[in-house]
Amino acid sequence: MIDLRNLTIEKAHEHFKSGDFTVTDLVNEYLKVIKEKNGDINAYLEVYNDVLDQARVAEGMFKNGTATLMTGIPLALKDNMLYKGHIASASSKILENYVATYDSFIVKQLKTQGVVFLGRTNMDEFAMGSSTETSAYGNTKNPIDTSRVPGGSSGGSVAALAMDGALVSLGSDTGGSIRQPAAFCGLVGLKPTYGAVSRFGIISMGSSLDQVGTFGKTVEDAETLFNAINGYDEKDSTSVKKEERIQPLPLKKKIGVPRSFLSGDGIESDILKNFEENCKRLEKAGYEIVDISLPLIKYSLAVYYIISPAEVSSNLARYDGIRYGLHEGADKLYEVYTKSRGKGFGKEVRRRILLGTYILSHGYYDAYYNTAIKVRHAIKEELKNAFKEVDAIITPTSPFMPFKFGEKLSDPVGMYLSDLFSVPANIADIPAISIPSGKNSEGLPFGLHIMAPLFREDILFTIGKDFEKLV
Amino acid sequence: MKLEDIKKLADLARIDMSDEEMEGMAKDFDPILAYVGQVQELSKLGIEDTIHSPENYKLQNIMREDIATNTRGEYTDDIMKNAPDTENGFIKVKQIL
Numbered sequence: 001m002i003d004l005r006n007l008t009i010e011k012a013h014e015h016f017k018s019g020d021f022t023v024t025d026l027v028n029e030y031l032k033v034i035k036e037k038n039g040d041i042n043a044y045l046e047v048y049n050d051v052l053d054q055a056r057v058a059e060g061m062f063k064n065g066t067a068t069l070m071t072g073i074p075l076a077l078k079d080n081m082l083y084k085g086h087i088a089s090a091s092s093k094i095l096e097n098y099v100a101t102y103d104s105f106i107v108k109q110l111k112t113q114g115v116v117f118l119g120r121t122n123m124d125e126f127a128m129g130s131s132t133e134t135s136a137y138g139n140t141k142n143p144i145d146t147s148r149v150p151g152g153s154s155g156g157s158v159a160a161l162a163m164d165g166a167l168v169s170l171g172s173d174t175g176g177s178i179r180q181p182a183a184f185c186g187l188v189g190l191k192p193t194y195g196a197v198s199r200f201g202i203i204s205m206g207s208s209l210d211q212v213g214t215f216g217k218t219v220e221d222a223e224t225l226f227n228a229i230n231g232y233d234e235k236d237s238t239s240v241k242k243e244e245r246i247q248p249l250p251l252k253k254k255i256g257v258p259r260s261f262l263s264g265d266g267i268e269s270d271i272l273k274n275f276e277e278n279c280k281r282l283e284k285a286g287y288e289i290v291d292i293s294l295p296l297i298k299y300s301l302a303v304y305y306i307i308s309p310a311e312v313s314s315n316l317a318r319y320d321g322i323r324y325g326l327h328e329g330a331d332k333l334y335e336v337y338t339k340s341r342g343k344g345f346g347k348e349v350r351r352r353i354l355l356g357t358y359i360l361s362h363g364y365y366d367a368y369y370n371t372a373i374k375v376r377h378a379i380k381e382e383l384k385n386a387f388k389e390v391d392a393i394i395t396p397t398s399p400f401m402p403f404k405f406g407e408k409l410s411d412p413v414g415m416y417l418s419d420l421f422s423v424p425a426n427i428a429d430i431p432a433i434s435i436p437s438g439k440n441s442e443g444l445p446f447g448l449h450i451m452a453p454l455f456r457e458d459i460l461f462t463i464g465k466d467f468e469k470l471v
Numbered sequence: 472m473k474l475e476d477i478k479k480l481a482d483l484a485r486i487d488m489s490d491e492e493m494e495g496m497a498k499d500f501d502p503i504l505a506y507v508g509q510v511q512e513l514s515k516l517g518i519e520d521t522i523h524s525p526e527n528y529k530l531q532n533i534m535r536e537d538i539a540t541n542t543r544g545e546y547t548d549d550i551m552k553n554a555p556d557t558e559n560g561f562i563k564v565k566q567i568l
Contacts, residue, residue, distance in 0.1 A: 101549040237533035302509040313484065320485075322564055327555030333565040334485070342487030350488065351496060354480045355503065361483070371510045378513070413502045 002029045004164040008217065009224045012167060013069050016062055023058040023072035026167075027051055027116055030074050034118070034165045042140045043150075043159035045079055047119040048086060058114040070228045071114035076160040076169035079120040080127060080203035081212075083107045090203045091123045091135040094319050094326045094344025104201020105236065106170065106212055106229045113228060118166055121156025125346045126316065127177055127205045129153050130418035133409055134348040142185060145444060148402040151181030151418075154215070158185040161215055168225050169215045174206050175304050176398075176422025178213045179434035183397035183447025186436045188222045188464070190214050191422075193455045194429035195240035197226075198233030206311040207238075209304070209426045219435065219464035226457065245455040251462065255282060256292035256390035264298065266417055267399040274446040275396045278437050278467070282394075285466040292390060296382045299375055300424040305416060306359055306372035307427075312349075313356025319344060351412065380428045387453040392463055395421040397434040397447030425451050433460040437471055472500040 002021060015021050031051065038044050048054075058072035077083060080090045082100035084107075089095040103111065110117075124134040132140045132155025142150040143162040150159045154171030161169050162185040171178040173191040182189025190213045197212040204210060212229065216222035233239045257279065262272065279289045321327040321340025328339035345353070359368040386393060399420050408415040425432035430451055437448040448467065452459040477493040477500070488496075547560075556563040 098553060099549070101546055101553065234535070296513075299510060299513060302507045305503065305507045306510065321555065323562060324550075324553035324555070331565070333567055335487075336565055337485040338487040341485055345486065347492070350486055350492075351499060353484050353486065354477065354496065355500070357480045357484045358476075358500075361480075367511060368507065371513070372507075375510050375513050412499055413506050416503075416506070 002026060004029060004033065004167075007167060009069060009073055009168065009221050012073060013071075016067070016072050022055075023062070023116065024052065024055045026072070027055045027074050027118070030118060030165060030167075033163065037143075037163045037165060040141065040146065041143055041159050041163050041165075042138050043121055043156045043163060043165055044076070044119040045089070045091070045122050045137055045156070046087060048083075048117055051116060051118055054116045058116060061114045068113045069224060070110065072116060074116045074118050074167050075110070075225075076118050076121050076157055076166040077107070078154055078157050078169075078171050079123050080172060081107060081120070081170060082201040082203075083117060083120075086120070088120065088203065090126045091137055092125045092344065092346065092349070093136045094341070095203075095324075096136075096326065098324055100201075102201060105198035105233045107201065109229050109231070115228075118160075121154075121160050121169065123156055124153035124177075125349050126203070126312070127153040127172060127174055127210075128312070128348050128352055130176070130180055130415055131403070131405075131408065132156065132181075133405065134346055136346055139405060142402055144185060145402065145442070148404055148444070149184065151184030151398075151402065153177040154181050154189075157215055158182055158187055158189070161185070161187055161217065168221050170212060170225070170229075171215055172202060172205075172210055172212050173422075173426065174209045174211075174308060175426050176419040178215065179422045179432060179447070179449060180398050180418055182215060182434040183436075183445065183449075184402040186439070186445035188216050188219050188436070189434045190222045190226055190457070190460065191425060191432050192226060192230065192457055193240075193431045194426075195238050196245075196431070196455065196457070197229050198231070198236040198239050200233055200235040204315040206308040207315060208311060209308060211426070219433070219461055219468055222433070223457075223461045240455075246453065248456065248458050251391045251459065253286060254288045254290060254390045255463070256290055256386055256393045258294040258297060258393060258395065259291050261294060261297050261421075262395065264420070266420075267396070268401060270401065270440055271396045271399060271446065274437055274440075275448070278394070278448045281470040282463070282467060285470060287463070287466075290390065292386050292393065294382055294386060294393075296375070296379050297424050300379055300427045301416065301420055303372045303375050303379065303427055304419065304423045305355075306368045307376065309352045309356035310359050310369050311356070313353045313360065316345075316349070316353055376427050379424065383424070383428045383430065383451075384453070391452065391459050393451045395449045397421060397449040401440065401444050421449050430454055431457045431460055433464055435464050435467055437467075472497045472504070
């Protein structure tokens with residue numbers, strides 16, 4: 001028996017090297033857990049049929065001396081990441097049988113390092129949601145309390161980890177889809193800087209906001225996996241070259257708290273109490289906590305729900321029932337489109353496409369989209385200026401605790417508020433991380449959210465590791 | 472938002488929806504638009520000047536040489552296998568005109 005609960009990338013690597021257990025042994029342990037628990041949790045939509053072949057390739061790398069820290073590490077992919085020859089459906093009916101014709105950049109990078117892809121995980125349809133309830137393939141349960149949601153949209157990727165069905169996993173984050181589920185399942189979730197990790201081969205939601213990121217049980221695991229996928233890719237025109245990235249500077253050991261942002265409506269009192277404890281923990285670790293004023297940051301969510309549906313309505317126009325995906329036969333071409341899209345898209349996706357169509361339509365474009373773009377720039381400036389004084393900015397990750405199934409599904413604005421604290425990082429392109437920060441009386445986890453300047457993921461890891469020791 | 476407006480949007484977005492769903496959506500839209508409408512308050516805050524500084528507009532086109540990066544037909548079979556309706560190597564579409 002391998003102690004999966006306490007296993008990290010580094011420990012697994014040491015075991016592989018010393019020969020205590022092989023990659024195949026570890027992969028078989030995970031497959032056993034998945035077989036046992038996935039029927040109930042529904043973290044994975046599919047376990048790949050070539051898992052043991054991948055394990056053998058990794059073992060070969062240990063034998064011929066080409067193994068890296070990531071070699072043989074069993075990992076879960078989110079269902080919106082292309083892995084050649086395998087289905088990638090974005091948890092939508094419209095892509096139910098879509099087989100990837102090429103590898104995404106991240107898969108290609110990890111393949112060369114001998115990572116073992118265990119399978120693809122459930123998500124909110126096209127990453128639109130905060131609970132994984134909008135998936136066309138059923139709910140994913142939170143392994144900590146199965147009456148509650150795991151968060152979303154990367155709910156399957158966190159649940160896979162939280163049930164010990166993978167060592168690390170990948171997610172994507174457009175408004176909080178990595179950090180909020182990490183907080184809901186008591187894990188570390190990193191959204192890197194926009195442009196740090198290539199989006200090539202990731203099924204698009206909001207192209208100016210989407211970013212691939214990592215999940216781990218520890219900050220170090222999330223960091224190691226990030227290092228394995230971080231890099232320039234000529235196939236993503238928004239990917240940033242290494243030499244154009246901001247270089248690390250020494251820390252001021254000063255962290256900002258935007259007080260007025262924390263006094264808004266709808267933030268649970270337990271969350272605020274935990275947040276105050278977290279500030280004290282960081283002070284104990286030698287950081288100075290200062291109040292900062294960010295008057296515009298509260299508009300981030302409104303900006304997000306203009307820009308993201310606008311980009312969604314454009315990006316999802318490609319699903320036409322002709323070239324790939326679900327096809328509904330009809331007499332006229334127009335009806336092939338409307339019927340295929342009507343049947344293929346779920347309710348939340350339809351709502352956002354229509355919302356985006358409205359926002360971009362003649363007569364409303366200036367009032368919504370153009371105004372939102374201007375406010376987005378102003379928010380970026382506001383955060384850039386704040387980072388002249390502080391290394392990082394902290395808030396809670398989510399304004400509320402993991403909720404029960406169905407609780408917020410019929411209240412779109414209530415559900416959208418899940419992203420209140422996480423969305424400014426997407427609006428401003430900056431990196432952010434969620435780190436477990438204790439549990440409430442019911443055993444449900446809290447999360448601390450840390451934001452840093454562009455390309456300063458190193459700050460998140462440094463503060464994160466200091467904080468982790470004190471929880 | 473009126474049902475007629477939602478019908479127009481569904482037509483523009485090419486999505487077949489039942490009247491019942493469109494009525495529900497018409498109701499959902501009002502609180503969403505009220506929420507996102509907050510951004511319009513900001514035009515009163517005088518942020519326009521900070522937005523137009525050239526530093527904020529660094530976006531540029533990324534070009535590459537116009538040369539083939541894969542061999543002819545390398546992906547054809549895989550791509551065609553995903554198409555729902557094909558004939559003799561072509562993807563079939565209904566008559567347009």
